[in-house]
Amino acid sequence: MKPSFEQLEHFFRLVTEGRVTAANFQAYLEKPGRYLAGLPVTYNCDLGLVELIKLAVGKNNLNNINSDITQERFPLRGTGIIKANCRVEPVSASETKEQAAARLVAAGHILADTGDLAGFQQDHPDEMEKWGWVYVLAETARWAGPGGGVLVPGAGVSGANRNFYLDYFRDQFNSGNGVLVRCE
Numbered sequence: 001m002k003p004s005f006e007q008l009e010h011f012f013r014l015v016t017e018g019r020v021t022a023a024n025f026q027a028y029l030e031k032p033g034r035y036l037a038g039l040p041v042t043y044n045c046d047l048g049l050v051e052l053i054k055l056a057v058g059k060n061n062l063n064n065i066n067s068d069i070t071q072e073r074f075p076l077r078g079t080g081i082i083k084a085n086c087r088v089e090p091v092s093a094s095e096t097k098e099q100a101a102a103r104l105v106a107a108g109h110i111l112a113d114t115g116d117l118a119g120f121q122q123d124h125p126d127e128m129e130k131w132g133w134v135y136v137l138a139e140t141a142r143w144a145g146p147g148g149g150v151l152v153p154g155a156g157v158s159g160a161n162r163n164f165y166l167d168y169f170r171d172q173f174n175s176g177n178g179v180l181v182r183c184e
Contacts, residue, residue: 038085038183039127043119045076052076056121056155057162064163069153073143074114086112086120088127088134088178097152097169100179101137111138112180114153120180121155121162128157132176135167142169 043052049071057064076082089109091100101111112120117136121128128134135154143166145151150169154177156162 038087038181039120039124041084041086041116041119041123042081043115043122044081045079045115049074049076049114049118052115052118052122053164056118057164058160060160061162064161064165066153066165068143068145068151068166069114069164074153075140076115077113077140082115082119084112084116084119085183086116086180087183088131089181090178091173093173093175093177096172097135097137097167097179100173101169104137104179104181110182111141112136112182113138113140116182117141117153117155117180118164121157121164125157125162128155129159131178132156132174133167134178134180135173136180137169 045052047055049069050065053065053069054062089104095103104111114136117134120134133154133156135152137152141152143151145166151166152169153164154167155164
């Protein structure tokens with residue numbers, strides 16, 4: 001599979017930002033299409049969102065889950081086993097999550113949902129740790145909170161510490177954040 005110009009541009013942007021390890025680069029050289037197509041994610045929707053998030057953060061981090069993240073507020077994409085390829089897209093600290101969602105959709109990306117983020121955090125904690133926070137911005141990952149603002153889930157990994165919280169959709173990103181997208 002020959003990578004497209006956009007895929008090469010994405011990869012080299014990650015290299016220049018220091019987000020590609022020697023192992024990632026070796027994997028890219030061996031199979032450029034697989035690396036650029038994202039990382040495989042598998043999760044079981046039948047467990048329910050809260051259980052998926054508990055698996056993602058691990059038993060020692062259950063207090064690091066925002067209790068407002070529920071199946072009713074953030075519905076899963078389907079039932080049964082979901083398999084997807086996902087990758088983290090870098091964002092600018094000068095843009096809001098709302099602006100990033102519009103930009104990514106206009107560029108043809110498929111925004112990942114909350115189940116994808118839980119699966120990605122569980123399957124790829126080392127990749128998650130390269131980013132300050134990783135957010136999901138799909139329509140199904142937006143909730144109008146009690147204060148009137150729209151909230152979206154974000155997850156972070158720092159060593160053994162794993163978190164799954166909510167942040168405002170109209171807030172700007174911090175440096176080093178990213179957005180999870182599906183590669184289909």
